[in-house]
Amino acid sequence: MKISRRGFLKKTAVAAAAIAAPHLWVPVTREAWGATLKKGEPIKIGILFSLTGSLAVPEEDSTLAMQYAIDEINAAGGINGSPIEPVIIDAKSDFNVYSEKMKELILRHKVIATFGCYTSASRKAVLPAVMQHKSLLYYPTCYEGAECTQNTICTGPLANQHSKDLIPFMVQNFGKKVFFVGSDYVWPKESNKNAKVWLEQAGGELLGEEYIPLGSSEFTPVLNKIKQANPDFIFSTVVGASDIAFHKQFKQEGFKVEKMPIASLTTGEIETKAMGVEYGAGHFLSAPYFQGLDNPTNAKFVEKFLGSKYGKNGTTHYNMEETYTSAYVFKYGLEKAIADHGIEDVTSAKLRDASAGIKVPDEVSPEGLTWIDPENFNTWLVPKIGQCQADGSFKIVKQAAEHVAPDPYSIYPDLGKCTAKGLMAPDGKLRTNVI
Amino acid sequence: MDSLFGNFDLSAFASALLLGISIGSIWLIAALGLTIIYGTAGVINMAHGEFLMLGAYSSYMLQAYFGVPFFLCIPASFVIVGLVGLIMERGLIRYLYNRPLDTLLATWGVSLVLMQGVRLIFGSDPKYIAVPQMFQESVEIGFFSISLFRIVVLLITALLVAMIWYLFYRTRFGMQVRAVTQNKEMAAAFGINSGRVYMMTFALGAGLAGVAGSLFGVLNIVLPTMGTSYVVQAFLVVVVGGGSLVGSVAAGAGTGELQSIFAYFTSDTFARFLLFVLIVILLRYKPQGLFAITKARR
Structure with missing residues (x-):
């Protein structure tokens, strides 16, 4: 068979299309897949x-x-x-x-x-x-x-069942000034958009907003900015392994949980166990479930x-x-x-x-x-808000009166x-x- | 945070400069073992991140099962991971010295084996290394405060660099290593056992990664995959530095400092982007790195 340039290109294009778009050749009827x-x-x-x-x-x-x-x-x-x-x-x-x-x-x-x-x-x-x-x-x-x-x-x-109670709770108990820290992807950014609305309603003030690449473990530059801004509390949407590094370095860099607690949407029992209780105690979490629920x-x-x-x-x-x-x-x-x-x-x-x-x-x-x-x-x-205790369990400090839609x-x-x-x-x- | 320079504050900026040294020391200690292995034997060790991870797990194991105090775990990690490196060199790497692409693949394979092996033995849940109470605290020096543990990391890094320098430039073994690095055949003609030199440097490099790993276990999380987050930085330091000790020290300090400064003015993500761009530009004009070793390229 003689392979012409044009013919070759055509066949390659067809093959590429078949590989790139399987729905063109894989039958899409229910019986098939x-x-x-x-x-x-x-x-x-x-x-x-x-x-x-x-x-x-x-x-x-x-x-x-x-x-x-x-x-x-x-x-x-x-x-x-x-x-x-x-x-x-x-x-x-x-x-x-x-x-x-x-x-x-x-x-x-x-x-x-x-x-x-x-x-x-x-x-x-x-x-x-x-x-x-x-x-x-x-x-x-x-x-x-x-x-x-x-x-x-x-x-x-959802955000309205997650941070809507947490932000006013923190503003009332610790003060108006807050710093947002999150992992760098869509959920923390959207969560913070929501949190800003609740913060405004609660009369709080946003001092800064920082995002860390997913999986990153170096938090000192962010902690340095937080120290400079000196907020009353930190609102965190850091996830996964980074969250553990964040809490560890928070304490290691001399931050005091009594003065500036972290209000998190993610730091629960697993994370606390992984970082060690001494780094987790005193911080807050909003969630519908805690291991200690009675x-x-x-x-x-x-x-x-x-x-x-x-x-x-x-x-x-x-x-x-x-x-x-x-x-x-x-x-x-x-x-x-x-x-x-x-x-x-x-x-x-x-x-x-x-x-x-x-x-x-x-x-x-x-x-x-x-x-x-x-x-x-x-x-x-x-929705419930819990505070991490010295033994790693969470104590419920606030609970919504009824189910939230x-x-x-x-x-x-x-x-x-x-x-x-x-x-x-x-x-x-x-x-x-x-x- | 609105404008690039809108929030400039001298004391915070000075803190950022000092933190840069700390970040640099972490990147440098992560890269030390890699520098030695690459600089001497020319092996690109893809399993370096897993050596770091093994260091953290060695410390965890000694502490959790045998109750060894943390500061004894550090030298013990050096020995354990050094032995792992020795076995790996004797069993695998020594057959591949003249085949750089094969070492790349082989060490990558070893990294997967190590990761999976640790997962099988210890499980994939995160582990926890306890340190004495005082190392969870920080010290205040005027406007600046830094965690005591980071000072420990900085001091250990400085100590290791000094020891490596002494070993390489002031001892008989070091002279042999440098001779083998420059020209293996010529060194062999003078009666130096180059196989033994390679074996020792590989074990030394692995052991240094073990020390770094046991320190990272305190700053970060102990997981079978923890090495991957440090190995990129380690490779960056080695590539920018050119594979020599002085190059790695300069590159570690420089990149750490730049990361901290960029992060101060912009954000952490953007700082990393800027740093990578700068490194690409640097390598465009100095492909051998800042301080390349003069050696007979094989």
């Missing part, structure tokens, strides 16, 4: 967290909590008699791996839903694949909101979890609890979807529709009753309202899959 459930056969779900790398500190524990929940559900008879079969994948703290593996979970493993991601950066990396294939992502941790997709269910707090469900959960083979790290944590309850949101939602449509016809989209308003009752949820908002599919929960667009009322069908703009226009 979609998850199908059969009675009595295991229900496949994906678990996509980082077990290695800079995000492993919280994410490995989420994987363990998920495995624990699955074992518990399977031991109690599974879902309609079918056991759950998890496909566990290590995303290696690499956002490319997240998006690649999400496609693999959907297309090759044909999972009905995936549980995963801890950072908003990884969530935004996987969402395009999830939306394209009309799959479903359970996102079991806090995030900033300002997103309205038809393919997610979130069991953690209720019989939590006592049982902590005891059974730590006694199981998944409790090897010796602590429970808001992230783990949100992951644990997300497994039950999945169970109740799928039971409802199967009752509504019959097991053969359940799709990820029908599962999500059936999850509207699903309640996780007091007897199951360690943080107490929560339920999924039928419009935006985030969670109604009770999730509001992903609380600081962007002009953009509209997130409904089950999409983002409804004030002028009545509906946009789907807004990220």
Whole structure:
């Protein structure tokens, strides 16, 4: 065969297009790639967290909590008699791996839903694949909101359930001047946008705002700026391994927790254990769950979890609890979807529709009753503020009087309202899959 | 924070300059072992970050299981990681001295093995190294305050540099190392056992990484992957310095200082960007680094 220059280029272009855009040649009908459930056969779900790398500190524990929940559900008879079969994948703290593996979970493993991601950066990396294939992502941790997709269910707090109480609490108890420190990616920046609104309402004053690259461990330049600004408290959205370095260096550089506590959205029991209690004591955290919560469900959960083979790290944590309850949101939602449509016809989209308003009752949820908002599919929960004690446990110093509604667009009322069908703009226009 | 110079304050800026020395000392101590291994044997050791990590884990292990006080853990880490380096050199690297690309791949493979091995033995949850109460505190000198532990790191770095200098320029062994570095065959003709020199310098470089690692375990978090966050800086220091001891000292101090100054005027992320741009420009005009070693290139 004679290879002409033009012909060669043409063929290369076709091959490149086929590789770059698999949806052109992979059939996109449901039968071809979609998850199908059969009675009595295991229900496949994906678990996509980082077990290695800079995000492993919280994410490995989420994987363990998920495995624990699955074992518990399977031991109690599974879902309609079918056991759950998890496909566990290590995303290696690499956002490319997240998006690649999400496609693999959907297309090759044909999972009905995936549980995963801890950072908003990884969530935004996987969402395009999830939306394209009309799959479903359970996102079991806090995030900033300002997103309205038809393919997610979130069991953690949104910004209006996270920092809205924390900022006024800190302003009242420690003073008006605050310094923001965060990791350099989307969640801290959006969280700080929210926090600025609450700060203004509380009459506080923002002295400075600094961001550290993800995984960085050198905080002295930032601490030097904080020393110069001399705020009354620090509001932190530093995540992962950096958070531990931040708290260590805070104390090592001579900052006193009594004079300038850190109010964090992330530093919980796992982080405190990793940094050593002497560096964590005295600081504040806002979360819907703490290991020390005083209720019989939590006592049982902590005891059974730590006694199981998944409790090897010796602590429970808001992230783990949100992951644990997300497994039950999945169970109740799928039971409802199967009752509504019959097991053969359940799709990820029908599962999500059936999850509207699903309640996780007091007897199951360690943080107490929560339920999924039928419009935006985030969670109604009770925000709490805890202070780290000398033994590493958190004492609840403030708790909301009742459940707080999730509001992903609380600081962007002009953009509209997130409904089950999409983002409804004030002028009545509906946009789907807004990220 | 609004304008670049809007918030200039002399005492804070002076603090930033002093912090730059501390940052520089951390980067330098991370790079010392790499400098020696690269400078002497020309091996680009991709497992250097994992040697740092092993140092931290050695200290953790000695402290948690055997109750060894922290300051004895540091020399013990030197010995343990030095031994690991020795075994690695004898078992693998010595067969690859004349194949630089293969050493690159082999040491990278070793780094993965070490990381995974530590994960299998200790688990992937973060570990914790305790230090005496006083090293959690800081000292105030006028307007400036710095953590005592960073002063310890600075002093240990200075001590190690002095010791390496003495070893390389004032002892018989050092003379042999320099001879082998300049021309291996010629040195061998004069009766120097170059294989042994390479083995000792590799073990020494690994041991120095062990010391650095046990110190980093206190500043940062102890994880199987902790080495990766330091190894980039270490390579930067070696490349900018040109692989010689004096070059690494200059490069460590210079880059640390610049990072601190840039971070003071802008933000941490942007400072890193500026630093990398400057390094690229420098390497464009001085590809051998600041102080290259004169040697017969093989």
